[in-house]
Amino acid sequence: MDSVNTIISTITIAKPWGIDIPNYFWFTGSSAAAFIISSFAHVFGWEKYKPIAGVSLLMAFVLLVAAPLNLIDDLRQPGRVLNFFMYGWENFPTSPMKWGVLLLMAYPILIFFEAQALYRPYFVKQAKKGGLLSKLFTFGNMDVSKEALEKDHKKGYILGAIGIPLALAVHGYTGYIMGAVHANVMYHTPLMPIIFLASAMVSGTGLLIILIPLFQRFLSSRKKVDRDMVATLARLLSWFIVSDLVMRFLWLTFSLTFGNGEKYALYSYFTLHFADTFWIDYVLCLFIPLVIGFTKLRNIPVVVYFGGIVTAVGVWIFRWNTVIGGETIPRTTPGYLNYTPPAFGQDSIVSVLSNWGILFALVCAVLLIFPWDEEMEDCYEGVENAK
Amino acid sequence: MEEKNSRRDFLKKGLSTTAFAMLATSQANAFSMKNPGRDAKNPKYIGQVGKHFVMVLDLRKCIGCQACTSVCKVENEVPDDQFRTFVTETEIGEFPDVRKAFLPQLCNHCENPACVPVCPTGATFKREDGIVVVDNTVCWGCGYCINACPYDKRYFNKRTKTADKCNFCAQRVDKGLLPGCVETCIGGARVFGDINDKNSDVYKLLSNFSTTVLKEAEGTKPQVFYINLDSKVEELFSTTQSLDDIVKAEEGFQREWMKTREEAQSNG
Ligand code: SF4
Ligand code: SF4
Numbered sequence: 001m002d003s004v005n006t007i008i009s010t011i012t013i014a015k016p017w018g019i020d021i022p023n024y025f026w027f028t029g030s031s032a033a034a035f036i037i038s039s040f041a042h043v044f045g046w047e048k049y050k051p052i053a054g055v056s057l058l059m060a061f062v063l064l065v066a067a068p069l070n071l072i073d074d075l076r077q078p079g080r081v082l083n084f085f086m087y088g089w090e091n092f093p094t095s096p097m098k099w100g101v102l103l104l105m106a107y108p109i110l111i112f113f114e115a116q117a118l119y120r121p122y123f124v125k126q127a128k129k130g131g132l133l134s135k136l137f138t139f140g141n142m143d144v145s146k147e148a149l150e151k152d153h154k155k156g157y158i159l160g161a162i163g164i165p166l167a168l169a170v171h172g173y174t175g176y177i178m179g180a181v182h183a184n185v186m187y188h189t190p191l192m193p194i195i196f197l198a199s200a201m202v203s204g205t206g207l208l209i210i211l212i213p214l215f216q217r218f219l220s221s222r223k224k225v226d227r228d229m230v231a232t233l234a235r236l237l238s239w240f241i242v243s244d245l246v247m248r249f250l251w252l253t254f255s256l257t258f259g260n261g262e263k264y265a266l267y268s269y270f271t272l273h274f275a276d277t278f279w280i281d282y283v284l285c286l287f288i289p290l291v292i293g294f295t296k297l298r299n300i301p302v303v304v305y306f307g308g309i310v311t312a313v314g315v316w317i318f319r320w321n322t323v324i325g326g327e328t329i330p331r332t333t334p335g336y337l338n339y340t341p342p343a344f345g346q347d348s349i350v351s352v353l354s355n356w357g358i359l360f361a362l363v364c365a366v367l368l369i370f371p372w373d374e375e376m377e378d379c380y381e382g383v384e385n386a387k
Numbered sequence: 388m389e390e391k392n393s394r395r396d397f398l399k400k401g402l403s404t405t406a407f408a409m410l411a412t413s414q415a416n417a418f419s420m421k422n423p424g425r426d427a428k429n430p431k432y433i434g435q436v437g438k439h440f441v442m443v444l445d446l447r448k449c450i451g452c453q454a455c456t457s458v459c460k461v462e463n464e465v466p467d468d469q470f471r472t473f474v475t476e477t478e479i480g481e482f483p484d485v486r487k488a489f490l491p492q493l494c495n496h497c498e499n500p501a502c503v504p505v506c507p508t509g510a511t512f513k514r515e516d517g518i519v520v521v522d523n524t525v526c527w528g529c530g531y532c533i534n535a536c537p538y539d540k541r542y543f544n545k546r547t548k549t550a551d552k553c554n555f556c557a558q559r560v561d562k563g564l565l566p567g568c569v570e571t572c573i574g575g576a577r578v579f580g581d582i583n584d585k586n587s588d589v590y591k592l593l594s595n596f597s598t599t600v601l602k603e604a605e606g607t608k609p610q611v612f613y614i615n616l617d618s619k620v621e622e623l624f625s626t627t628q629s630l631d632d633i634v635k636a637e638e639g640f641q642r643e644w645m646k647t648r649e650e651a652q653s654n655g
């Protein structure tokens with residue numbers, strides 16, 4: 001039917017969300033994943049993950065502190081942030097963006113207190129040597145008796161247990177923001193929060209696979225990478241990839257085959273972007289890392305690092321394809337829109353890079369402040385003694 | 388000691404002034420379920436209680452002259468290259484079986500708007516007379532409503548840097564005037580009025596003619612009704628085939644989206 005029409009003139013209206021938004025989603029997602037991995041040890045008591053649980057928790061914290069800056073940068077009126085807190089509360093049930101206020105505030109505070117409980121005994125040790133900051137972080141509790149440690153442990157457990165649903169929500173709500181937009185064929189699926197969570201677990205694990213060996217090799221007192229841990233994470237990553245693929249399979253098979261009239265738009269989108277979605281997003285960034293984790297290849301660290309990098313990048317691309325790709329699909333004007341992020345200014349490539357810069361600075365700061373190395377060492381000794 | 392005391396004094400004073408200032412501002416911006424204008428029952432925000440404004444577009448009469456497009460820009464000070472309403476011009480068929488078709492578009496002032504419930508600041512809302520408006524002193528420019536509107540009838544105003552769209556010329560309607568586009572429509576294709584008034588033109592048109600709305604399946608219940616809407620024209624909404632439009636033709640396909648973005652920034 002297209003052929004009988006010719007548009008002589010119409011107006012294309014620009015879309016609101018740019019590069020900051022996929023980046024924000026990637027940050028919150030990876031934070032949630034890092035938190036869940038730390039909870040493997042703190043809540044579920046899986047000893048295997050104990051040595052990396054502390055660092056993962058710290059990474060969850062910094063990712064989430066850096067993430068909201070993307071949102072502020074995307075606003076056209078960033079000076080009016082207060083309005084978000086003051087007005088419009090009647091929309092709370094229907095505006096997932098509103099939920100973000102509570103989640104984004106509660107979640108980092110919770111992680112901070114959990115980390116404080118975990119590292120308190122180490123802070124006490126340093127405070128006794130005269131560390132001022134460490135003294136502050138003990139919150140004045142210098143007791144390192146068995147009961148006090150037991151209490152810390154319990155506090156960590158409770159906060160971790162509350163934190164799991166909170167971590168899922170802090171990323172899941174972003175999927176809600178998208179899924180609620182029924183005007184957009186790409187966004188509108190009730191599966192969106194789960195798809196986002198599944199891919200978040202992938203990117204978060206990918207990120208830890210890159211970071212933890214770096215910390216262990218260059219910043220810890222051990223100066224060597226725990227190869228078993230790398231292999232364990234690679235296998236975990238593969239399982240997360242399986243769940244991600246299942247979610248995406250359900251989404252795409254339903255919306256492309258059994259969807260209503262809008263399936264044609266989606267079908268056309270994926271035909272147009274077949275090469276980059278299929279070969280890059282699926283084969284290179286999901287399928288290859290999946291094979292690495294499930295085969296002997298996981299014992300070769302370099303190969304695993306490669307898998308970690310491509311999955312982290314791949315999920316970023318997936319976020320981009322969903323958020324930006326969804327916006328490019330036409331809904332009142334014929335033909336696809338095109339978006340190239342500007343190099344400078346608000347919502348630009350440089351602003352995203354700066355956000356990464358902030359993340360890097362925060363990583364350095366927490367690694368300096370928190371005695372993660374000592375705690376990790378103790379965990380390893382604990383494991384070795386048990387053997 | 389002397390010095391320390393004065394420093395402490397200074398800190399004390401500083402703190403109390405800040406606390407006072409914070410209290411004062413929070414008084415001015417009191418916490419609200421809606422937004423300050425609505426809480427104050429400002430007539431601009433409440434609208435004309437008891438009325439329900441709708442528009443009927445009689446496509447048999449539209450000649451695609453874009454008089455509405457231009458008057459809207461003047462009346463509402465819409466920035467360059469941005470539009471609250473416009474008329475899509477299409478050609479259907481091929482010579483010799485060919486005709487022109489026009490589709491004037493504007494915000495549908497939906498009964499069940501997709502844009503309103505997602506707004507996190509309460510800046511956009513529906514007045515009691517059905518007109519959906521944006522308070523550009525409250526909007527923080529998140530763009531959620533722009534993505535939520537199935538009709539693409541919202542955009543970021545380059546000047547105010549907030550979400551903007553057709554408001555049925557509420558500033559005129561509240562004074563008893565017609566919206567600019569209705570007033571200026573050469574063919575008399577745009578008809579506006581209160582549907583609750585049985586003597587109104589809109590009531591008569593809606594009772595006597597079969598009308599259609601755009602994208603009914605979205606469930607937004609548009610309050611802009613079309614007479615003689617051709618489904619082939621509406622199909623253009625979902626075609627992925629790239630046909631020319633003005634900006635694309637003038638600026639090139641690659642640049643259209645970025646351009647608006649850059650302009651918004653350079654205006655700031
Ligand atoms: S047309 Fe769009 S902007 Fe206007 S009321 Fe409906 S959903 Fe909202
Ligand atoms: S852009 Fe403004 S009006 Fe639209 S949802 Fe955001 S705050 Fe509300």
